[in-house]
Amino acid sequence: MSCAANFRKQISKGLTCSPRHGLLAKRCYSTPQDSQEKVLQNEDDWHTLQETRARQKHIMDRFSRLGSTQSRDNTWQPHHGLHKPPPPKDLTLSSLVAAGAHFGHSSSLMNPNFLPYSYGTRAGITIIDLDSTLPLLRRAVDVTRAIAARDGTIVFVGTRPDLRRVVNKAAERMGSNAYSVGERWLPGTLTNKVQLFGPEVAQTQRVVPDLVILLNPLANMHVIRECAISHVPTIGIIDSNVDPRIVLYPIPANDESTRTAELVAGVLSIAGKEGLERFREQQAAAQAASQRSQRRRS
């Protein structure tokens, strides 16, 4: 948290620092000389800037080896939520709390069907019971892994600007069999596939997926309706103002938090990846067995 506070202070001072480059990269570059107004007129000036920065970084790296053993490589960084999610077996209650998954909506807006998953009320909001979230998340993980192990196609749906990167990354991590929808889901994707994709694609390709994972189900009720019509199982992050019965495998958690979405999508994508590996192993074993039987016959 102190890292984030420091980072915000530097931004307010007007320093240019992209969040992706991290705090230490900027700290090791800034010197009193840099704050002066200098015009870089030719290539030599740019080379001087590069050399100065390389020297500063070298000094920082040398001194980083002294003192604290913590470094950028062995501590948690803000971008790890998206790029390095924990594997399902390492999923703990504290990681859910750290991601802010227990914050629900206002208690007055709580859906009565959500009561089994709520822990109580604090500061006017419903606190979600993470003791019920964790086993349900593990169940969703098992479902994802099993579907992927049977060569099933999985679609990650997250239709908010901050969820776009999350679903794209999750689909990328799983590789084949995974798809993502980061912007508005076109109504009729499953129920009107002939018109949307054309008759050839609708007949020759598997348009109807085998699993749909929704990171914001309340905004995508039409997706849920289409999945119900097309008999597609759904997993969804259910907040306290949502009826948990709309999806087949609800995960009661905070749907407004990006970090929770990163955690859930990350964990499910890793499970899907494990399932795909199992499928490939089974295929390889089946192929080897058929080859052996062919040889025996010949």
Add this chain to the structure above:
Amino acid sequence: MSVLGCSRHVMKQASIYRAYATTTSYVPPAADISEAPSGPHQKLKPGSPSFYTGRQNYQDQIRGLESAANLSRLALKKMHLLPLPKFAESSLPPAQTAWKSKITLGGMIGEKLNTSRYRKVTSILNEIDELRRIAQAAGQQTLEESIADVVSMFEREDKETVLARGRRKPVKFDEWGRSYTVGKRKTSSARVWIIPVKAPPPPVSSEAGPMEAEDHAAEAEVTNEVTLGPNPNHSSEPPIPVTTSTILVNGSPLADYFQHPADRERIVRPFKIAGLLGAYNVFALVRGGGTTGQSGALSQGIAKGLAAHVPEVQEILRKSKLLRRDPRMVERKKTGRAKARKAYAWVKR
């Protein structure tokens, strides 16, 4: 016990006359495992991860461009060029981009683009172009070329023409060192040729200096060296050689063509403000309009020519609005009015 046995008998009797049609228990069709699919899937899986967005080609293009931008940023970060300090941002060469049109880009991507999607694509392209400019300014040629390869696919074919549209063309000088410029005011237009007056040789002998350069064949030879008389306050000082210039308008000298002192002043003003009085000879052809229009057109033409000969003077001429084409034109007469603004006499009834 007899009561129970009696009731059981009643129940058995009742069961013979059943109210339902089937005798076997009902099994819903979903649980019928004989219909469960077995074996590998027959149909192909969709290829692109953006298949379910409905805009597969566009999303794939966006993904590709974003990954190109990320890779470029990573490469620049390794070279310590990113994050860029604020003072370096102003040292970057300005962005000169001309992307393909919405329709062309849509054809390239394979999907119709609406304005918001086109703007998204161009915004990412502008980001990538900024990274290319950083690499270019720092002299990293290989990286700049690889980024330019990505970006050049989306640039217009006639990019240079489009970028040169707003730019003023530089004034050309011919083999004698004359500049040719055009000035306009109201309905008059002036074509102005300016040539620098040759500096006189150092005053070794008392004889007159060499001739100036000719503007046109019609011009008579005029010595432009004039020596001022002895200064009564400083009699010991040598005489100061001063050059004079000639201004010919439609073949006539300035004083003959423009009788009104205001017109003459308007023409000489650019020289005065630039501090180049007597340094340049001018030959001009003016057409159209009246005296004010022609003198104003000449003034602009002369100012442009002086700015071409002496670029340092451009700033001061621009500030004094002499380089500006005066946009004021004669306002048209309107119906219901005697002239453009003059109204007819107001009558009470």
